[in-house]
Amino acid sequence: MSGHLTTVAGVTVDTRHWIGGERVASAATFTDHSPIDGTVLGEIARGTATEAEAAVAAAKAAFPAWAATSREERARLLHAIADGVERRLEDLAVVETADNGALLRSHRRGVMPRVAHNFRFFADWLLTLGHEDFDTRGHTNHVSWDPAGPCVLITPWNAPLMLATWKIAPALAAGNTVVLKPAEWTPMTASLLADIAAEAGLPAGVFNVVQGLGSEIGDALTSHPDVRRISFTGSVPTAKHIAASAAANLTPLSLELGGKSPLLVFADADLDLAVDLAVEQYDNAGQVCLAATRLLVEESVAEEFTRRFAEKAAELRQGDPRELPTDIGPNIHERQLEKIDGFVRRAIEAGARAVIGGERLAGQFYAPTLLTDVAQDSEIVQEEVFGPVLTLQTFRDEAEAVRLANDTRFGLAATLATGDQERAARVTGQLVAGTVWVNCFFVRDLQAPFGGSRHSGVGREGGTWSFDFYCDVKNTVTAPKGWKDHG
Numbered sequence: 001m002s003g004h005l006t007t008v009a010g011v012t013v014d015t016r017h018w019i020g021g022e023r024v025a026s027a028a029t030f031t032d033h034s035p036i037d038g039t040v041l042g043e044i045a046r047g048t049a050t051e052a053e054a055a056v057a058a059a060k061a062a063f064p065a066w067a068a069t070s071r072e073e074r075a076r077l078l079h080a081i082a083d084g085v086e087r088r089l090e091d092l093a094v095v096e097t098a099d100n101g102a103l104l105r106s107h108r109r110g111v112m113p114r115v116a117h118n119f120r121f122f123a124d125w126l127l128t129l130g131h132e133d134f135d136t137r138g139h140t141n142h143v144s145w146d147p148a149g150p151c152v153l154i155t156p157w158n159a160p161l162m163l164a165t166w167k168i169a170p171a172l173a174a175g176n177t178v179v180l181k182p183a184e185w186t187p188m189t190a191s192l193l194a195d196i197a198a199e200a201g202l203p204a205g206v207f208n209v210v211q212g213l214g215s216e217i218g219d220a221l222t223s224h225p226d227v228r229r230i231s232f233t234g235s236v237p238t239a240k241h242i243a244a245s246a247a248a249n250l251t252p253l254s255l256e257l258g259g260k261s262p263l264l265v266f267a268d269a270d271l272d273l274a275v276d277l278a279v280e281q282y283d284n285a286g287q288v289c290l291a292a293t294r295l296l297v298e299e300s301v302a303e304e305f306t307r308r309f310a311e312k313a314a315e316l317r318q319g320d321p322r323e324l325p326t327d328i329g330p331n332i333h334e335r336q337l338e339k340i341d342g343f344v345r346r347a348i349e350a351g352a353r354a355v356i357g358g359e360r361l362a363g364q365f366y367a368p369t370l371l372t373d374v375a376q377d378s379e380i381v382q383e384e385v386f387g388p389v390l391t392l393q394t395f396r397d398e399a400e401a402v403r404l405a406n407d408t409r410f411g412l413a414a415t416l417a418t419g420d421q422e423r424a425a426r427v428t429g430q431l432v433a434g435t436v437w438v439n440c441f442f443v444r445d446l447q448a449p450f451g452g453s454r455h456s457g458v459g460r461e462g463g464t465w466s467f468d469f470y471c472d473v474k475n476t477v478t479a480p481k482g483w484k485d486h487g
Contacts, residue, residue: 006042008188009094015042015187017051017211018194020058021204026051030213032187035101035330035364036320044187047212052179052220055208059150059177060226062205067147067175071126078123078173080200082116088196089113092161092189094322099188100157101330101364102284103321115165121446122169122466129467140478145471147175148252149228152221154242155190156233157183157332158287158386164190167231170466172206176229179208181221183234185333187211215241225249229470232256233289236455254459254469256289256451258384259412262405263292264427266398267301269417270439275308277417277441278390282316282368285331286340286388290435290442292415294381295370295392296404302394306372310356313368318361330364331387340366340387347371347380357388376407384410398423402430411453415441434460 004016004025016023029043045051066074085092092115093107102111131143151171155164160182171178182190190209197207210217222230222245231254232242239255246253263281265274281291297305321329331337341360348354348371357369369389374381381391395401405414414433418424428436434452437443444450449460459469 004045008041009098011091011095011192013042013095013188013191014195015191016045017047017055018191018198018207018209019051019055020061020208021198024051024054030184032099032185034098035332036098036322037363039098041098041188044184044211047210047217049217049220051210051212052217052224055179055210056150056152056221056224056226058205058208059179062203063147063149063177066177066203066206069175074173074175075123075126077200077202078119078169081197081202082119082123084196084200085112085116085119085193088192089116092192095188095192096161096186097321097329100160100186100332101321102159103326103329105324106284111159111162115161118162118165118169118446122173125446125463125467126173129464136477138480140480142476142478144474144476145174145467146474148470148472149176150179150226151176151229151231151470152179152181152224152227154181154218154221154230154232154234155183157186158284158289160186161189161193163233164193166461167233168193168207170461171229171231171470172202174467174470176470177206177208179210179221179227181210181212181218184211184213218242219245222246222251223248227251230254231461231469239457252469254451254461255457256461257412257455257457258386258410259289259291259452259456260294260382260384260408260410261290261292261413261415261433262294262296263415264401264405264417265295265297265301265305266401266418266420266423267298268419268423269301270419271301271305271308273439274417275305275312277415277439278305278309279312279316280441281390282313282328282388283442285328285366286368287332287386289386290413292413292441293385293390294405294408295390296401297392297394298401299394299396302392306355306370306392309370313356313370316368318365318367328365328368328388331366332364334364336386337364337366340385340389343380343383343385343387344369344371344389347374347378350375350378350380352378352380352391355392376404382408398427402427406430406432409455412456413437413452
């Protein structure tokens, strides 16, 4: 580290804010550690209300010109950012792995290419956005999407850059300016993205990055009267705090929150496929909001399913996420590990049985865990753990499966394994979830709506739904008469 620059996996990262097209320092810093081995990655500028005010002011000042920029030019610049992401894909991948501990092979092959795709998709969608005019008793209705204004985007640590660009790309495409507040545990790639956006030619103030600790900077952003949209991905308690902060200005919110999603396995399912789907829920050390952490298995196949699951899970390799054979890297932070372990210990004390796992390992690792003999109303079944911990319950029939699946305050996603198409249609129609996967998992097209029901969120993003949120949607009704002849 030297001054405001640090080196992460051989890549130079500026640890200051990016505000109004310039690097801005803060009076204080906070330390960013790698979850892989505890290495100090850098001292990060610790923003307060001062930096929040400056970032919103920069976004507000840049908004009129950016909103007036043609769709074609905005799309061109978004594609230029995507080009920059692709040029620096390896830098982004190694820095993100160092910062959040997810698999380097996943960042190289899937995550960072998806970051570039996020920008390209919304750039292209912008150019096709529009409805045909329609008639009402001879009057013409024309729907348009007007840019809303400065947007505050608050993003999580489990997939920092990909989840951030799900928000950044449509907000910028819509003609808005952005203030991004990345998670304090994983700020590094947001700083690199600021460099990439500047190199692509994005005007100063259109994209800003401020770093900080929780409400020290967050409250000033979410309560600011000049902010026109707030999008947040994270926990339910934080979302409630943000909603209360935004209420005074009636700032529209998009909230993608937690989940306690079910995987329903029926006796007619391809059992090998069902087991593969279940083991896949340990992806990213269980730090996936969409993960189907509640395995609901039909009684007649539960014993065989459990046996095959334990055998398959035993093949997973935990270790350094930078090494190609590794399947599961570390959990993000000591605080998160303590939370995970607390959930498991309390469940076992209450009578749960660990089929596999159930313990902390050396470093910041938690053993992949499957708990059975759990009550439906127990903490471990009802609350989000956000670690490599699954529960298994059995059901007798379709009605009980649906009842157990829906018996939660969450409703983000659900996964269904069955060989019966009619059953699939019947059951998915009854599940409370924003996304349902049938005989697959984690397949997402950006054209599709994404979001949760109940305590899993408010609103939908993706495709036109993103523009509906990031714009003030206007309908103009024009009478067929009243025009003067200027000829």
